[in-house]
Amino acid sequence: MGRGRRSTLEDLAALPWPVGLTVGLLGYAGIRHGIPVVFARLDGPFAQAFAAQGDALAPIAWMVLAVCCIASLVAFVNARNRRRLLDTRTGLESLAAVGWREFEQLVGEAFRRQGYAVAETGLGGPDGDWRSKGSRRL
Template sequence: MGRGRRNTFDDLAALPWPVALAIGLLGYAAIRHGVPAYFARLDGPFAQGLATQTDAFAPIAWLWLAACSLASLAALVRARRRRRLLDSCTQLDSVAALGWRDFERLVGEAFRRQGYSIEETGLGGADGGIDLILRKGGQRTLVQCKQWRRRQVPVGVVREMFGLLAHHGAHAVRIAALGGFTRDAARFAQGKPIELIDGPTLWRMIRDVQSGDGAADGMPRTQTPPASMQTGPASDATPACPRCGATMVTRTNRRTGQSFWGCAAYPACRGTR
């Protein structure tokens, strides 16, 4: 079930409200004064006639400013709603009681408070898909949200999201699912730039950002590196890949069970620490 096509108003409302308002003011100035000034520099009677009809552009300029102001107001209302949505959660059951759209907004707000910029793609729906795109530090992460309460996410869903990684030029995939994941799904994700976030992990992430303790590197505090990887005060920082400089993620060796840092751009880059 899709969400329909986005239009210019939706794109403006998806921006931070001050940005949408600033676009409205700049557009008003450009239409009201910039366009007549442009025609004034051109030769010909038609251009000169338009240059003198400055009042003719006023209605268009006001319409643009009004549309951007409404989009800014919508963005402000949505931002407050997302904040209330996250702050009102008191336990995992309250998250499970949300509708699938609010569940996506909740997950997006949790990542937003970790410093990510969030794009609600409109490519997903009640049955999943790419619901969010996270951007931070030049890295793009695809996110799918599954509010399945009594079903575990199968390996096919994880494999499908991994296939979209290269297609969309992203660096990593995250799947948030209340019901958890099958063993095959968890096994497939090992050694790949895929983070599986089950219900308890998601709840701990929500609690962290509610208290203002969300990790600066975007990783929930509950997913700390193992003791062998903690070297001192800087252990909370995610290292950069020694080969390409991209952000690294925690992975587990399938044979030995030992944790290590692997490049989020794997398999394009196989840098490890």
């Protein structure tokens, strides 16, 4: 069964950490400084009032930056853990000791190091598990 829609934080954490940090900085600059400039150039009382109160957007801009920084930190830690997982495996015994999720991450990291783009789903469970294939047990 599928996992359903992921949150924005999970989507950002799935990206490389510099991308999440860049999105946060651009989002902050766009909300804090870009939106008031755009409204200042428009005519009308609403646009002028909104441009004059541009400081009211500061908390939203800081929240966007904070969420993106948290997602970047999660992405950095996850990438470091995947690298460490692959670096600590030395033989078949160490491979046999990991669970199926860690094995999926291990193989994904090995392919990443060879230049492939990898999407680890973690869906379905271990191979051979009858519950993961959607079939009924007889």
